[in-house]
Amino acid sequence: MGTIVVAAAASHSPGIAIARGEPDPEPAGRFYAGMDRIAQAFREAAPDVIVTVTSEHFANFYLDNVPAICVGTGRSARGPAEVWLGPEVDVPGDRPTATALLRGVMDRGFDPAFSEDLVLDHGTWVPLQLVNPGVAVPVVPVVINNMFEPMPSPRRIYDFGRALGAAIAALPDRRIALLATGGLSHKVGTPDAGDVDPVWDHRFLEGIAGGDAERLAALTHEELGGIGNGTHEVRNWLCVMGAVGAVPAEVVAYEPMTYPSWATGCGAVIWGVAGTEPEPDQRSAA
Amino acid sequence: MSTYALGRLFFDANRDRTMALVQRFHHDPDVVLADYDLTEAERAAVLAGDVRAVYEAGVPPLLVRMGAMTLFGMRSTADYKAAIAGAVQATD
Numbered sequence: 001m002g003t004i005v006v007a008a009a010a011s012h013s014p015g016i017a018i019a020r021g022e023p024d025p026e027p028a029g030r031f032y033a034g035m036d037r038i039a040q041a042f043r044e045a046a047p048d049v050i051v052t053v054t055s056e057h058f059a060n061f062y063l064d065n066v067p068a069i070c071v072g073t074g075r076s077a078r079g080p081a082e083v084w085l086g087p088e089v090d091v092p093g094d095r096p097t098a099t100a101l102l103r104g105v106m107d108r109g110f111d112p113a114f115s116e117d118l119v120l121d122h123g124t125w126v127p128l129q130l131v132n133p134g135v136a137v138p139v140v141p142v143v144i145n146n147m148f149e150p151m152p153s154p155r156r157i158y159d160f161g162r163a164l165g166a167a168i169a170a171l172p173d174r175r176i177a178l179l180a181t182g183g184l185s186h187k188v189g190t191p192d193a194g195d196v197d198p199v200w201d202h203r204f205l206e207g208i209a210g211g212d213a214e215r216l217a218a219l220t221h222e223e224l225g226g227i228g229n230g231t232h233e234v235r236n237w238l239c240v241m242g243a244v245g246a247v248p249a250e251v252v253a254y255e256p257m258t259y260p261s262w263a264t265g266c267g268a269v270i271w272g273v274a275g276t277e278p279e280p281d282q283r284s285a286a
Numbered sequence: 287m288s289t290y291a292l293g294r295l296f297f298d299a300n301r302d303r304t305m306a307l308v309q310r311f312h313h314d315p316d317v318v319l320a321d322y323d324l325t326e327a328e329r330a331a332v333l334a335g336d337v338r339a340v341y342e343a344g345v346p347p348l349l350v351r352m353g354a355m356t357l358f359g360m361r362s363t364a365d366y367k368a369a370i371a372g373a374v375q376a377t378d
Contacts, residue, residue, distance in 0.1 A: 058349055062297045063290055083303055119301075147346065189347025191370050194363075229347060259363065 002171030006045035007244045007271040008038045009180035009208070009237045010253075012054070012126040015262030017085060027255040032130075034253025034268040039131045041270050047177035049094040049138045050131075051101070051164075052124050053239045054181040055146040055232075059121035067113030068152040069160060071105075072141035073098040079120030091120060094138040097174060101140065104167025110160055118143065123233075127181045137177070144239065146182065146232040151221060157235040158217035161242020168243065180240040182233025184254075186264035190229065194259020197227050201265040204234060205254060208269055211246050213238075230264065237269075244271045289376075291323040293345040295332065296353030308356055332357070337369040344376040 016035075021028040042050075059081035061067065076090040102114055118141055120128070128139065142164075145151050152160075168176050184204060185197040207216045216238055224231045253268040295318075299307050311318040319329055331339035335358040341350045350370075354360040360369070 058297050058346075058352065059301055062294060064294075081301065081303070083305075088303060147348070189341075189349070189351035191367060191373060193347075193351075193367065263363075 002168040002174040002176055004165070004168055004178055004244055004273050005047050005175045006041050007178040007240050007247075007273050008041065008131070008269060009240055010035060010038060010127040010130075010268040011183055011262075011264055011266040012123045012181040013186070013257070013262040013264040013266060014082075014085075014122050014126065015257070015264075016266070017122065017126045017129070019262065023261060027257060027261075031253045031255045031257075031266050031268065035127070035130045037252045038127075038268060038270055039133075042131045042137075042177055045177060046175065047137060048175045049097050049140055050128070050177040050179055051140045051142060051168075052120075052128060052179045052181065053142045053144060053161075053236045054124045055236060056119075056123055056143045057121050057147065059119045060115070060143065061145075061148075063148060066145055066148045067143070068145050069110070069112035069157075070118070070143040071098055071102045071112050071114045072116075072118040072139075072143070073102060073114045074116035074118065077118045077120050077139065077141055080125040081119045081121035082125075085122060085125055089135065091135045092138040094140055097171065097176075098140040100171055101164065101167045104170050105160065105163045108163035108166060110163050112142075112160075123181055127179060131179065142239070144236055146235055151232060152235070153221060154219045154224070154235050154238055155217045158213065158238040158242040161239035162245075163242075164239065165243035165245060178240045178243055180236040182236045183231060184234060184265040184267045185227045186230035187228035188230045188263075194263040195228070196256045196258050196263070196265040198254075198256040198265060200227050200231075201254065201256065201267060205251050205267055205269065208237060208241060209249050209251055211241075211248050213241055213246070216241065240271070244273050247271050247273055289344045292328045292332070292340060292343055293349055295319070295322045295324070296340075296345060296349050296357065300349070300352045300356045311357060335360075337366065338373050341370045341373050342376060347375070
């Protein structure tokens, strides 16, 4: 059966890649140390494929067609979308796994879109490069709409995560890594962009660390938007939380990087999945 | 102002790694803008590099920020924040 051998979540602020240690190297250094922990966990887990659960920022979708959830089923994806992140490369995919997971969540009451031609922007690229250097491990990207309203609810994405976890367990022997990206508190493109809310972030991280799924899945769209329009991305974290089940997580980094720094409450966690049993099958009767 | 076409311009400009659309816009903006169903006010805002007008029209804020960099050459976050200080987005 498929096994989640490692699961993590991390912020994806562009500053992590292009403003290393600016203007204050100490908090940046602590964040990178946390990402190094995640990278080490990924190396030791030796996954066959990394499923990223991420946002995208106008690299693929505009208002002519907005999927709530999109699974990348291509033989490869292209990335990074942004010129300032470096040359574009092909990121190897895993079509059999992606297709099996797609069918698995469809059997469990979800109907994601899918695409064989996704472009990976900084939302995926920034953390992925740190934990999967040279994109050596194939990637199945899952994109959640955190950009256009109306967005799927946090509850809906958490439940999708549960279905994803069950679909992973139903795979033939496959070592799966999960990497959620985005968040934590931040505001993008607005007059108050750059403000972060470390109190809210710490409360969120406490919930992730303690496996408090019910409290976090009950977060509302309005609350997340009130913290900052970029905070909607924490839905991605809830997805992986749903997939791994009632498992605690270790917070390996948190830095409130206000503007003119990375303008994001930057967090990173590793879930304690090694040796845990997957959640019971959540196959829908529908 | 309708925002679909205005946002579409910003979307198209931003996702083009070759920057061909942006270069064409800088070389001959009227030709580029003719491909988008913009109102006269939207067209004037784009030609003037009026970030505040685009923001107030209701284009998604991050897309405004990205397009400001790509189309208007507004790289400085401080300049962007100053341009939209106090601005409020229109809602449908």
